[in-house]
Amino acid sequence: MLEVNNLHVHLDTPAGLVKAVDGVSFRLEAGQTIGIVGESGSGKSVLAHSLTKLNPEPPATYPKGEILFEGENILTMDKKRLRNLRGKEIAMIFQDPMSSLNPVFRIGRQLMEAIQTHQKLPKKEARQKAIELLIDVGIPDPERRMQDYPHQFSGGMRQRVLIAIALAARPKLLIADEPTTALDVTIQAQIIELLKSIQKKYGTSIIMITHDLGVVANLADRILVMYAGKIVESGSTADIFYDTAMPYTWSLLRSIPRLDAGASERLLHIEGHPPNLIHPPKGCNFHPRCPFARDACLQTDPPLAERGTNHMAACILTKPEFDKEKRAVAERKGVLLS
Amino acid sequence: MLSYTIRRLLSVIPVMLVVSIIVFLLVHLTPGNPAFIILGEDASPEAIAQLEKQLGLNEPLYIQFFDWIKQVMTGDLGTSVYSAQPVTELIFGNFGPTISLMVLSLLFILVISIPLAILIVSLRKTILDPLFTNASLLGVSIPEFWLAILLVLVFGVTFPIFPVAGYMPLAEGFGPWIYHLLLPAFVLALVEIGIIARMLRDSMLDSVNQDYTKTARAKGVRERDVLMKHVFSNALIPTTTVLGATVAGLLGGTVIIETLFTIPGIGQLLIDSIHRRDYPVIQGVVLFIAAIYVLVNLIVDLLYAFLDPRIRYD
Numbered sequence: 094m095l096e097v098n099n100l101h102v103h104l105d106t107p108a109g110l111v112k113a114v115d116g117v118s119f120r121l122e123a124g125q126t127i128g129i130v131g132e133s134g135s136g137k138s139v140l141a142h143s144l145t146k147l148n149p150e151p152p153a154t155y156p157k158g159e160i161l162f163e164g165e166n167i168l169t170m171d172k173k174r175l176r177n178l179r180g181k182e183i184a185m186i187f188q189d190p191m192s193s194l195n196p197v198f199r200i201g202r203q204l205m206e207a208i209q210t211h212q213k214l215p216k217k218e219a220r221q222k223a224i225e226l227l228i229d230v231g232i233p234d235p236e237r238r239m240q241d242y243p244h245q246f247s248g249g250m251r252q253r254v255l256i257a258i259a260l261a262a263r264p265k266l267l268i269a270d271e272p273t274t275a276l277d278v279t280i281q282a283q284i285i286e287l288l289k290s291i292q293k294k295y296g297t298s299i300i301m302i303t304h305d306l307g308v309v310a311n312l313a314d315r316i317l318v319m320y321a322g323k324i325v326e327s328g329s330t331a332d333i334f335y336d337t338a339m340p341y342t343w344s345l346l347r348s349i350p351r352l353d354a355g356a357s358e359r360l361l362h363i364e365g366h367p368p369n370l371i372h373p374p375k376g377c378n379f380h381p382r383c384p385f386a387r388d389a390c391l392q393t394d395p396p397l398a399e400r401g402t403n404h405m406a407a408c409i410l411t412k413p414e415f416d417k418e419k420r421a422v423a424e425r426k427g428v429l430l431s
Numbered sequence: 432m433l434s435y436t437i438r439r440l441l442s443v444i445p446v447m448l449v450v451s452i453i454v455f456l457l458v459h460l461t462p463g464n465p466a467f468i469i470l471g472e473d474a475s476p477e478a479i480a481q482l483e484k485q486l487g488l489n490e491p492l493y494i495q496f497f498d499w500i501k502q503v504m505t506g507d508l509g510t511s512v513y514s515a516q517p518v519t520e521l522i523f524g525n526f527g528p529t530i531s532l533m534v535l536s537l538l539f540i541l542v543i544s545i546p547l548a549i550l551i552v553s554l555r556k557t558i559l560d561p562l563f564t565n566a567s568l569l570g571v572s573i574p575e576f577w578l579a580i581l582l583v584l585v586f587g588v589t590f591p592i593f594p595v596a597g598y599m600p601l602a603e604g605f606g607p608w609i610y611h612l613l614l615p616a617f618v619l620a621l622v623e624i625g626i627i628a629r630m631l632r633d634s635m636l637d638s639v640n641q642d643y644t645k646t647a648r649a650k651g652v653r654e655r656d657v658l659m660k661h662v663f664s665n666a667l668i669p670t671t672t673v674l675g676a677t678v679a680g681l682l683g684g685t686v687i688i689e690t691l692f693t694i695p696g697i698g699q700l701l702i703d704s705i706h707r708r709d710y711p712v713i714q715g716v717v718l719f720i721a722a723i724y725v726l727v728n729l730i731v732d733l734l735y736a737f738l739d740p741r742i743r744y745d
Contacts (some may be wrong), residue, residue: 147648149640151556172654180651187649192642197664197740207650242740258650 094298095121095144095266100158102136102143105151109371113139115322116158123265126292126299128309128330130345131319134367138188140319141270141302145179146170162266181211184259188271190251194243200254201239207261226257230287249280256287266298267291273308285312307349310334315403318342321368321378324397328404338406340383343419359427377409385410385418436733443725450721451503451714455496458713464488465512465708486512499714508718509711513704518715521700528598529696532619532688533681535612539620540627540677547624548631553658555636563632570625575684579618579691586614596693615692619684623677630673634666641665668739675731679724 102114113136121127131137142148144160146167160167162182170178179185187193195203204223208214214222220239227235230253243251252272259267269288273281289312292299301309309316309330316333318326318341326339337343347361365382368374374381380390389409397405400412410418466482467474483489487498502509508518551563587595593614599607638644639662647661648654686698693699697716704712736742 145649147645176651176653178651179649185649187642187645189642193646195643195647195661195665197668197738198661199740203646206647206652210651244741255646258646261650 096161128313128316135319136322181262184264211262230257326406332404338400508715535616536619544628552635567625567629598694
């Protein structure tokens with residue numbers, strides 16, 4: 094359904110050209126859920142916004158690559174077709190529900206706008222549909238809440254409203270850009286459950302952008318790990334969690350607190366910061382922070398290579414080498430091996 | 432909302448009291464003596480003392496103040512020492528031209544600056560935006576009186592399209608009324624147009640990349656509607672504050688414009704009274720202007736609640 098081929102997105106900033114997305118390719122089948130995981134600044138949000146060309150231009154430019162949605166290249170679409178695609182075929186929800194709703198319009202108006210943009214409906218029917226959407230996303234007393242303004246809703250409730258807005262035109266693909274980051278943990282779980290139930294009910298494909306592997310663990314079929322604008326590992330959720338093939342992914346997993354860890358086990362924190370994308374490091378982007386880096390990593394930037402069925406990783410270490418290194422680091426730092 | 436309005440109206444009383452003290456002191460501490468001015472240079476000291484006594488000017492200042500404020504409380508602003516007409520009568524007689532000038536000016540400001548700001552924002556990626564930013568700075572920097580004289584020269588003398596001075600009341604017909612007012616109202620508006628358009632542009636640009644506009648674009652809303660509905664309605668909130676100050680500023684501007692165009696309004700009444708040291712009229716006019724100022728601010732505050740649902744006063 095969605096096919097991204099060798100996508101490059103550049104941001105032309107006063108400080109220099111940022112290669113925010115640097116040659117990303119992936120496919121998404123209908124009904125599938127993909128998780129895109131990475132730290133802040135890894136380019137995952139720019140990638141997500143690219144899928145409906147929502148990055149502000151300038152500074153964003155799309156020098157290379159294509160995004161095919163049902164065979165049509167989104168990057169070369171005219172404005173009208175693009176507007177038709179947004180919301181109707183591909184909908185998006187964003188990170189901060191507190192600021193993503195217009196503070197001066199009633200919820201009902203914002204919902205009805207989403208409905209009426211793509212469907213010529215009389216006001217009364219649009220209103221009825223809006224109420225149904227609110228019921229769908231679990232907002233109590235929807236008829237009265239239609240009259241309320243965003244500030245009268247809690248963060249979790251606002252994210253539900255935003256999901257209702259996203260679902261208004263029954264999109265085939267829902268892109269969720271860190272939808273739970275700004276919410277309390279209990280609310281996070283509710284939102285994840287809601288997304289799952291929506292997927293089950295309508296068969297919507299979902300692309301879930303997050304920095305939290307825990308969020309995608311029980312939601313995604315496949316996971317893409319992004320680092321410095323590139324995909325460094327991709328595979329089924331099981332592959333990523335249990336057959337990790339890239340040191341960055343492994344470090345990320347070791348940095349999540351776990352309940353089954355003993356009191357003596359420690360969390361691994363990834364030293365340093367994500368690289369400056371204006372002047373990326375020579376060789377592998379991750380080598381300055383990689384616990385397993387060797388001389389060769391300074392010279393070559395390893396391409397994504399097959400590690401199993403539909404499992405790719407970008408690392409020069411072979412599986413036996415990687416396993417050996419993992420054991421050594423796990424022992425030395427006192428972190429869990431797997 | 433109603434109780435807020437009442438509370439705000441009550442709070443006007445102490446403000447006006449302070450204003451009246453300041454006005455009174457300013458007027459009475461300025462050099463010059465009305466008795467001297469009324470009687471002329473040749474008047475004998477006895478005649479001046481006689482008139483001072485008659486006007487109550489020989490009393491201590493605080494007594495004079497309390498006498499005046501007692502009158503004001505009853506709605507009587509006193510009588511002019513120059514023309515012997517009641518001050519309230521003078522104010523209302525001169526208010527027509529001033530309010531006409533202000534309303535027309537405000538109309539110019541709104542009708543020009545709002546579309547201008549929207550146009551600039553929709554063309555923000557072109558050369559037009561920096562061009563406008565500099566032009567508005569220029570507009571703000573131009574002194575009103577200089578611009579007025581220049582426009583009178585161009586449109587009144589070189590190309591005699593508009594009258595260079597004078598005023599026709601609305602009662603004489605809409606045509607003559609607006610014909611005499613267009614030029615002065617435009618001059619009065621010009622500086623404020625720069626300020627308001629700039630403010631609206633800045634607020635709109637601030638709103639253009641907010642998350643809620645991203646949500647609107649992600650819905651598939653066309654860019655024009657994103658700007659006109661989502662961006663504009665948010666940008667209007669900070670602009671209203673400035674607009675309130677602008678209306679008040681217009682009142683000050685009319686003093687200059689009325690003098691230049693010889694329009695018999697409040698401003699000219701004030702200037703004439705200052706020349707004549709006509710204390711009661713000066714005090715009355717300044718107090719009246721202050722009251723309008725306070726009233727405009729109250730209206731702006733009430734407008735807020737209407738524009739921004741997050742603000743509720745009760």
